Amino acid sequence: MKVKVSRKAHFNAAHRLYRKEWDDAKNTEIFGKCNNPNFHGHNYELIVSVTGEIDSDTGFVMDMKVLKDLIKQEIEDYLDHKNLNIEVEEFKNLNPTAENIAVVIWRKLRPHISSSNDLEIVLYETPRNFVTFSG
């Protein structure tokens, strides 16, 4: 019997969507206002879910306090109030789209989650735009 436990978190970050290899006309055609060279910010909302068997001793799939601390250390401290394109190594050569940010978050958390549990990332870039990644 598997159960999914989830923790919400948030961070604020700035980004610009563009490809260095494309000229400004092409970048504006594809990315529109998101190609503004002055960057813009989002209040990202993150839902991290871990699915697995309930431990018969603790009653936990995973201790939510441990999950909370893990998200703070690995994600919030790493991304909050950052310019993703400039300050975050993974995005120096990778467009910081919601899809790519979700994959980066999954890769940073996965080594810390029990291999017998599944990990899912839901990332809201705006209240109406969100992506889901499960590895």
Ligand SMILES: Nc1nc2c(c(=O)[nH]1)N=C([C@H](O)[C@H](O)COP(=O)(O)OP(=O)(O)OP(=O)(O)O)CN2
């Ligand atoms: N597949 C993706 N498409 C877009 C992404 C993305 O990460 N993946 N990102 C953007 C922009 O960064 C931004 O998220 C779009 O903002 P906007 O279109 O203004 O979205 P809103 O939800 O604020 O728009 P409403 O009109 O208020 O619904 C673009 N595309």
Ligand SMILES: [Zn+2]
């Ligand atoms: Zn944006």
